[in-house]
Amino acid sequence: MSVSAAEQKVREDLAAAYRLVAHFGMDDSIYTHISARVPGTQDQFLINPYGMLFRDIxxxxxxxxxLEGRILEPTDHDVNPAGFTIHSAVHAARHDATCVLHTHTVPGVAVSSLACGLQPCNQWSLQFHDRVVYHAFEGIALNHAERERLVADLGPTAQVLILRNHGLVTLGHSVAEAFILMHNLDRACKVQLAIQATGQPIHPVAPEVAELTARQYEGGDSNRVAGNPDLYAREWRAMLQRLQPAAPSHWRD
Structure with missing residues (x-):
């Protein structure tokens, strides 16, 4: 199979994202998806083969x-078109979304099921202060009619969508951005549940400090790599190292 250099890069990043989701225990057997738009197109996407473990992609x-989940090129694999309902809705409405990542992690589903939703109670969660939108649960996402309502709830700019009683969705201008947003969002949910499990009051963060923190995350100055506009490039490069054997720890001249 011959592909452009741009598509090859997206394929490699997307495969790495699948493996990182498995590495961090954020996968759900053969379910959920990460989809990425094929560079230079508006209606072609890359997605996982149905039935393959994320670690093996x-x-x-x-x-x-x-956009309808129809396979466009010869392949030995098939896909789950019904499982693409959420992704097709987002990609069709949000051309800025290069990558859409959806998970069913235990902390993510737990927070999605709480009436209070995600709370501004820790540094990771403050990244998403006033930047999270919610979509009500309508059953397993098989009904294409739900797409219109989901898109309306998502709106034109949100990058974090919590599916009530279901799970988490992040949108990224790159695969790296979608993954790192999800990684931080899932950790924010874990911390919130740990705090709530103590039964003690949550120490409040002033709204102006919460907004400042969110803007600091968005600025990302400390994470930028010279010459690369993607503020997630430095962390993504480090994340990719998790998929390689660890470097030896002995002294090297």
Missing amino acids: TASSLVKID
């Missing part, structure tokens, strides 16, 4: 589909 095994 490679750049070449990813399947190219359209």
